[in-house]
Amino acid sequence: MKKYKAVVKVSLRENILDVQGKTIEHALYSLDFDMMNNVRIGKLITLDIEAQNDGQAEAFVEQAAKKLLSNPVIEDFTIEIIE
Amino acid sequence: MKFSVIVFPGSNCDQDAFHTAGSILGEQVEYVWHKEGSLSVDTDAVIIPGGFSYGDYLRCGAVARFSNIMKDVVSFANNGKPVIGICNGFQILTEIGLLEGALLRNQNLKFICKDVFLKTSNNKTTFTNNLSEEQVIRIPIAHGDGNFFADDDTIKSLQDNNQIVFQYCDENGNVNDQSNPNGSLLNIAGITNKSNNVLGMMPHPERYSEQLLGCNDGIQVFQSILNNFKNGVLA
Numbered sequence: 001m002k003k004y005k006a007v008v009k010v011s012l013r014e015n016i017l018d019v020q021g022k023t024i025e026h027a028l029y030s031l032d033f034d035m036m037n038n039v040r041i042g043k044l045i046t047l048d049i050e051a052q053n054d055g056q057a058e059a060f061v062e063q064a065a066k067k068l069l070s071n072p073v074i075e076d077f078t079i080e081i082i083e
Numbered sequence: 084m085k086f087s088v089i090v091f092p093g094s095n096c097d098q099d100a101f102h103t104a105g106s107i108l109g110e111q112v113e114y115v116w117h118k119e120g121s122l123s124v125d126t127d128a129v130i131i132p133g134g135f136s137y138g139d140y141l142r143c144g145a146v147a148r149f150s151n152i153m154k155d156v157v158s159f160a161n162n163g164k165p166v167i168g169i170c171n172g173f174q175i176l177t178e179i180g181l182l183e184g185a186l187l188r189n190q191n192l193k194f195i196c197k198d199v200f201l202k203t204s205n206n207k208t209t210f211t212n213n214l215s216e217e218q219v220i221r222i223p224i225a226h227g228d229g230n231f232f233a234d235d236d237t238i239k240s241l242q243d244n245n246q247i248v249f250q251y252c253d254e255n256g257n258v259n260d261q262s263n264p265n266g267s268l269l270n271i272a273g274i275t276n277k278s279n280n281v282l283g284m285m286p287h288p289e290r291y292s293e294q295l296l297g298c299n300d301g302i303q304v305f306q307s308i309l310n311n312f313k314n315g316v317l318a
Contacts, residue, residue, distance in 0.1 A: 019189075019192055
């Protein structure tokens with residue numbers, strides 16, 4: 001068994017209005033950061049995992065992301081596995 | 084008739100629901116702690132109350148849906164028995180997949196606690212048969228994540244199957260943007276499942292179930308469940 005770190009990023013699906021992101025976007029504009037746009041807020045979940053190899057680690061994390069860490073009705077996720 | 088009120092760590096409307104079913108409606112009622120493996124065999128209806136189960140961590144309802152008792156609640160619902168989820172209960176029911184869609188953060192990002200008016204968009208359900216068609220009732224809301232969302236296909240199927248039961252409206256029953264407190268698609272405040280035995284609603288009927296509280300419009304929802312049980316009107 002090897003030890004890995006996993007980083008799961010969960011964010012609202014692209015076609016869903018992210019009201020928190022919009023609010024922060026407006027705050028950025030009020031600070032003259034008007035070169036910025038399309039602000040989106042998400043969640044960053046990190047965890048340690050033991051698995052045979054990185055492929056297996058990713059498969060476990062993907063199951064967890066689908067089952068609990070994200071809600072597929074409204075969210076997308078990406079997974080990064082680090083040795 | 085016997086109601087079971089599920090209690091999670093962080094539930095805070097369980098006592099209101101218990102009082103409504105027991106003292107106001109005058110039926111049997113019991114609390115069921117989330118760690119229990121099964122409902123009492125004589126349970127006739129389940130109430131999943133409002134609150135902040137598991138502190139709303141991760142997503143509202145996301146952790147509660149994996150509670151021990153929820154497996155039996157799903158079997159109970161799949162057997163056609165009535166389940167009502169109020170506020171956090173609605174969020175739990177969408178997370179577990181007994182109801183479609185999801186509840187997003189309120190569009191104005193505020194926790195909204197106020198009275199709203201609801202149009203009874205379908206009064207031919209287990210939960211609304213004591214109301215007249217398009218009847219407007221006044222019920223309080225208290226939530227930060229009540230903005231109902233579903234994809235276009237799901238919204239269409241909710242409409243086609245008359246699953247939209249309550250919509251936010253003004254006191255005259257007009258469903259419009261001004262009467263939408265949280266940004267919900269189609270002003271949706273409550274929906275049922277396709278087989279009409281599971282209801283989720285963000286407003287709190289149990290908080291307006293007796294005149295002592297200033298309004299008793301909410302008792303109609305519980306009275307409807309009782310009517311349905313006694314007369315087998317719909318289920």
